[in-house]
Amino acid sequence: MGAGEIRAQVGRVLGHCRHIRPRPSPGKGRLPPVGLSLAAMWLSPGARLSQIDRMLKPVLIALSVLLSLPAATPVEAQSRRPIDISNDSGGNVLETIQRRNQLQRSGRQVRIRGYCRSACTIYLSLPNACLDPKARVGFHAPRLPGTKIIPPMVGDIMGQFYRGEIRRRWFASWQYSLDMQVLTAAEYRRLDPQIKICR
Structure with missing residues (x-):
């Protein structure tokens, strides 16, 4: 190309x-x-x-x-029921950031279940998120739709939402690799001890 x-x-x-x-x-x-x-x-x-x-x-x-950033005046949740994010393979990074903001403002628990890959992984650092014990998390370099081209800057944007050893590994190598780095919930927690495990 x-x-x-x-x-x-x-x-x-x-x-x-x-x-x-x-x-x-x-x-x-x-x-x-x-x-x-x-x-x-x-x-x-x-x-x-x-x-x-x-x-x-x-x-x-x-x-x-x-x-x-959350809005100055939090939106009152109409329901206290948890929000489930299940089998999410990611998508547009900026749209995912906007969705993350909405989830944080909701004040409701966000449960990450099944698999969570690519842009979905930025939900994991939400203060109101928890990871299902059976969930699997996947990291790989962002790429332009339908290609293997890694666009500039997108990896740096995603990295701002990671913590601990996850963040270090992302900036060191994961953001440059198209191979999926898959972690179990237990493996993820060892690299990011701040994550809550859903009960």
């Missing part, structure tokens, strides 16, 4: 955020300097993904943190 195709694939991934647009400069209706720089690099045939990576990484990480 050529550089142009890779750039197009990354563009489609970042397109999930197309509803977030930079505000124009007051009275000018133009993109701010950073926006112009990014646009120029993206449209330039000679632009390197590493340059875009360096400029966007802090922005996307900051965005992921903001998306994960």
